[in-house]
Amino acid sequence: MNDELGAPGPPGPPDTDRIAADLLAGFGLLARRVRQVPIKEGLSIPERSALSCLDRSGPTTAAELAREVQITAQAMGATLTALRDRGLVERRRDPDDGRRMVLSVTDAGQRALENKRNERTELLSGVLRGGAFSRTELEQLAAAAPLLERLAKHI
Template sequence: MNDDLDPAEVASVLLAGLSVLVRRVRQVPVDGGLTMPERHALSHLDRSGPTTSSALAREAQITAQAMGATLGALRSRGLVERHPDPDDGRRMLLSVTEAGAQALKDKRNARADLIARALTSSAFTQTELELLAEAGPLLERLAQSI
């Protein structure tokens, strides 16, 4: 590593750049029909597996009522299903349906297409594209070490 690079400065530049990118990608509408709360709930269920509505609400730091409305909308569209908790029949667990997993995949693909279109513009040189491609795995490794 270059001795002139200050990790705090690199962290600051990375955080600023990634924050702008993530914010912009979230702001640009894409097809897929999922609101941000719906996408968050589906993503959490997809990553972590079945859980309760109250656990999802705690994780998202929203009220149980707000999560209930989000999950109700997802259930009515067949993206989430409820089933009894095998360990406690009084509780209901929620999980992503096949249609829900496909909706998430479609939303992710739409966002990737959005970024790909921006990268194919003449604003990026081949060298810059190569640097961005190399940065992806490093950013993932950075995220895993936090």
Template sequence: MVEDLDVQMVASRLQASIGLFVRRLRQPAPGELTLPEVSALTRLEQPGPATASALARAEQITPQAMGVTLAGLEERGLVERRRDPGDGRRVVMSATQAGLRALHDRRTARAEHLEKALTAGGFTAAELETLMAAAPLIERLSQSL
């Protein structure tokens, strides 16, 4: 029963376990896109091209930090800059096909990494079912934060 559970203890255990999970999942493999690069490319994927300052605002970081991230992505051919068709004084950034492919590849690699961990972790079928049942609950909890 919910009344019997210590909600503070549940919150504390979730914070610790999900925090560890997220930190481990975010660790990039050598040569893989970093988290800031993934964030920038994701924002350029949907809704599309944007200025560096708009991306910085959306990510709640400084324009200088976004500039460093975009410069690294541009150097590797993952984003490109173009004049804004509506205002030729502004520059908009957009993801290249190579950038979208790198983003897709990273997502696939993360899912495969997680799949290997589930397989190698010795999880039983019942435990996998429990994790599957917990996924929508964790998503709902995330939306409540």
């Protein structure tokens, strides 16, 4: 029998502890490196995250948006103020409940989301184009992106 000869049997379940540790290590390093890139124009990571989430979810309140991206209401307030000051987000009274204010992405905000060209995105894109990754690896990274977003939403 193969088992007596030391041959591996069928693979066991994935080691989720190892996967989690590897993901955290990789995310941490990537986040630190990306944050080192100065932003001259474009959206910061929190601004892009808030704007993208607001675009996907549709008009919502600041508190609901903060819960969705899992940051404090105060941090979201500062981010939304910066986005409103730049004309990328607008506040309006909720048509169903006039006491609430809902936020939505403006046309300028849509254009900012469509314009993926900021220094940090260009840096990552340049690395991805630069030959450090094979075509297969690039396809794996592309397939992993929505999975990573889903992972973040379940935390």
